[in-house]
Amino acid sequence: MLLRLEPRGEHSRLWTYASPLLALALTVVTAAIIFSVLGKDPLQSLYVYLISPLTSTTGLPELFVKAAPLILIGVGLSLGFRANVWNIGAEGQYTLGAIFAAGLALSYPDAPAILLMPAMMVLGILGGMAWAAIPAYLRTRWNANEILTSLMLTYVAQLLLIYLVTGPWRDPEGYGFPQTALFSSNATPPMLVEGTRVHLGVLAAFLVAIIGWIVLTRSVIGFQLRVLGQAPRAARFAGFSQSRLIWLSLMVGGGLAGLAGMFEVAGPVGQLTPSISPGYGFTAIIVAFLGRLHPIGVIFGGLILALSYLGGEAAQIDLRMPNAVTGIFQGILLFFLLACDVLILYRLRGPKPAAAGGA
Amino acid sequence: MDQVIIVSFVLSVMTASTPLLLAATGELVTEKSGVLNLGVEGMMLVGAIVGFATTVHTGSSLLGVLAALLAGMAMSLIFAILTLTFLANQVATGLALTIFGTGLSALVGASYVGTAVEALPRVLFGQDALVYLALVTLFVVAWFLRRSHRGLVLRAIGDSHDAAHAIGYPVILIRYLATLFGGAMCGLAGAYMSLAYATSWAENMTAGRGWIAVALVVFATWRPIWLLVGAYLFGGIMYGSLAIQAAGAINLFGYPLVVPSQLVSALPYLATIVVLVVISRDRARIRLNAPACLGRPFHAAG
Numbered sequence: 035m036l037l038r039l040e041p042r043g044e045h046s047r048l049w050t051y052a053s054p055l056l057a058l059a060l061t062v063v064t065a066a067i068i069f070s071v072l073g074k075d076p077l078q079s080l081y082v083y084l085i086s087p088l089t090s091t092t093g094l095p096e097l098f099v100k101a102a103p104l105i106l107i108g109v110g111l112s113l114g115f116r117a118n119v120w121n122i123g124a125e126g127q128y129t130l131g132a133i134f135a136a137g138l139a140l141s142y143p144d145a146p147a148i149l150l151m152p153a154m155m156v157l158g159i160l161g162g163m164a165w166a167a168i169p170a171y172l173r174t175r176w177n178a179n180e181i182l183t184s185l186m187l188t189y190v191a192q193l194l195l196i197y198l199v200t201g202p203w204r205d206p207e208g209y210g211f212p213q214t215a216l217f218s219s220n221a222t223p224p225m226l227v228e229g230t231r232v233h234l235g236v237l238a239a240f241l242v243a244i245i246g247w248i249v250l251t252r253s254v255i256g257f258q259l260r261v262l263g264q265a266p267r268a269a270r271f272a273g274f275s276q277s278r279l280i281w282l283s284l285m286v287g288g289g290l291a292g293l294a295g296m297f298e299v300a301g302p303v304g305q306l307t308p309s310i311s312p313g314y315g316f317t318a319i320i321v322a323f324l325g326r327l328h329p330i331g332v333i334f335g336g337l338i339l340a341l342s343y344l345g346g347e348a349a350q351i352d353l354r355m356p357n358a359v360t361g362i363f364q365g366i367l368l369f370f371l372l373a374c375d376v377l378i379l380y381r382l383r384g385p386k387p388a389a390a391g392g393a
Numbered sequence: 394m395d396q397v398i399i400v401s402f403v404l405s406v407m408t409a410s411t412p413l414l415l416a417a418t419g420e421l422v423t424e425k426s427g428v429l430n431l432g433v434e435g436m437m438l439v440g441a442i443v444g445f446a447t448t449v450h451t452g453s454s455l456l457g458v459l460a461a462l463l464a465g466m467a468m469s470l471i472f473a474i475l476t477l478t479f480l481a482n483q484v485a486t487g488l489a490l491t492i493f494g495t496g497l498s499a500l501v502g503a504s505y506v507g508t509a510v511e512a513l514p515r516v517l518f519g520q521d522a523l524v525y526l527a528l529v530t531l532f533v534v535a536w537f538l539r540r541s542h543r544g545l546v547l548r549a550i551g552d553s554h555d556a557a558h559a560i561g562y563p564v565i566l567i568r569y570l571a572t573l574f575g576g577a578m579c580g581l582a583g584a585y586m587s588l589a590y591a592t593s594w595a596e597n598m599t600a601g602r603g604w605i606a607v608a609l610v611v612f613a614t615w616r617p618i619w620l621l622v623g624a625y626l627f628g629g630i631m632y633g634s635l636a637i638q639a640a641g642a643i644n645l646f647g648y649p650l651v652v653p654s655q656l657v658s659a660l661p662y663l664a665t666i667v668v669l670v671v672i673s674r675d676r677a678r679i680r681l682n683a684p685a686c687l688g689r690p691f692h693a694a695g
Contacts, residue, residue: 361495
């Protein structure tokens with residue numbers, strides 16, 4: 035081989051932070067190539083994708099609205115991923131949070147907002163936690179792999195959502211569309227900025243990221259999570275309870291995903307429909323990695339991936355490109371990120387000198 | 394009359410289980426070499442659309458199947474380069490492969506929605522060649538892993554890459570080959586979905602079958618013959634769930650029991666969870682049979 039990997043023997047701090055930037059740059063270059071293969075002007079397409087969504091007056095606020103669920107879910111996932119707890123069913127936990135909160139919003143539309151809003155938040159968190167408790171129980175009690183169980187439950191959650199909006203919760207005045215009635219204004223989170231869709235959930239997302247940062251770096255639990263992920267044997271010898279940390283990771287991840295689902299249906303969507311998520315639960319996995327599994331990094335990761343959603347919508351309108359392009363770019367970004375991360379532990383070297391070669 | 398019903402039931406179950414069997418056989422070989430590729434769903438989707446598009450344009454289902462096989466391999470090559478050469482985390486890379494494959498297949502497939510192709514030609518007992526290829530491949534793989542020297546080398550690499558490396562076996566090369574084989578089989582599984590099972594393309598048409606195939610490998614505790622049992626069990630559950638939906642109600646001791654179709658659709662996913670729990674709770678058995686180096690990156694020192 036032309037290039038070799040040589041262990042650094044330590045974590046490179048520089049590459050921990052440079053790797054996402056390099057990955058982003060490589061993704062943009064690849065995107066330009068894909069645009070030209072599809073017969074579009076690459077520079078103009080990149081402009082439509084990356085710049086134009088931010089130039090309109092609603093652009094920046096919309097970016098924060100789209101980033102809020104990604105940040106909420108991403109913070110929860112990053113804590114779990116650090117402990118090697120692979121909760122990839124956040125999409126399902128998001129859906130359950132939305133369903134639980136919607137149940138309350140539809141039952142008591144006239145309750146005062148001051149009571150209804152906090153109650154919906156609690157129910158959203160509980161819904162997500164309930165769905166995440168299943169893989170947590172199955173993993174800690176019966177040793178079942180949480181990747182597969184949490185993912186299977188995502189399919190079940192989607193079917194439950196479809197059952198509700200086409201069956202018992204369908205709006206009788208909805209002309210037969212599979213959707214519930216619109217939530218009352220009391221069940222809608224207050225807007226933070228006049229004339230935009232920036233709702234309470236955006237503030238919640240930033241608060242959660244800051245709290246997550248403090249927990250991770252300043253608390254014993256955060257320390258235990260980091261040790262469990264980096265040195266499971268050391269964690270065992272130190273007597274950290276593995277099942278307690280698995281439960282904790284899944285409860286935090288599920289609860290935050292549920293909260294994200296609650297804010298999304300109560301805020302920007304305003305009702306339950308079969309399409310309450312453009313894959314936030316899966317995209318948040320990329321957000322967590324891009325943010326270096328660090329709650330503050332997740333904020334930046336969330337904003338960048340939110341731009342990919344807005345760019346995808348703009349490209350759909352301006353360039354007549356299918357929305358699926360967004361998924362491709364998100365996948366490519368994660369590919370490059372994972373490849374660039376090799377530089378954190380290894381350095382690239384040229385071929386070995388001929389004398390030492392041959393091996 | 395009853396005989397006709399039984400035969401048609403068996404044939405339908407075979408049809409439903411073939412994509413699971415193809416994909417799970419490939420994933421089994423990959424995992425036996427110590428590589429955990431969770432991108433099965435993404436590779437199947439890309440295989441499905443590439444096979445479908447090729448068949449539409451060339452009119453030849455044989456070319457379509459071959460193209461799907463190559464597409465699955467190309468997808469698994471991305472995975473292999475990232476995890477085996479760049480030592481990336483295998484779980485995360487597998488997820489990336491599924492996200493990428495879902496997007497790519499939807500983009501390519503957008504213009505094929507609503508198009509239909511002729512089903513794969515039937516060769517024996519009203520089943521097409523892929524059904525039999527799945528069975529033959531499984532038995533060849535079972536023989537290869539258990540009885541052949543190369544199979545032993547592959548298992549050794551999966552169980553202890555350091556020891557295999559010390560003896561002088563090319564760990565990375567063999568893992569590349571095992572991963573590419575897994576990708577090819579997932580491509581075939583996808584082709585079966587779009588060219589035989591449905592004879593059309595729809596976004597996300599595999600509907601979690603790739604993930605169920607990954608679960609089947611655990612269910613079989615990495616033993617090929619049990620894969621056959623698992624695939625037919627799940628094929629049966631999937632066929633049963635379709636049959637109940639078609640009938641609209643379950644006949645419960647003479648009383649029709651109407652069940653929401655969504656609950657019936659959820660059966661294969663719920664069954665997957667149940668089966669995983671039943672198998673995994675025996676920790677010793679899992680530890681005994683799982684490749685010891687599954688998911689662990691290998692970097693030759695020096």
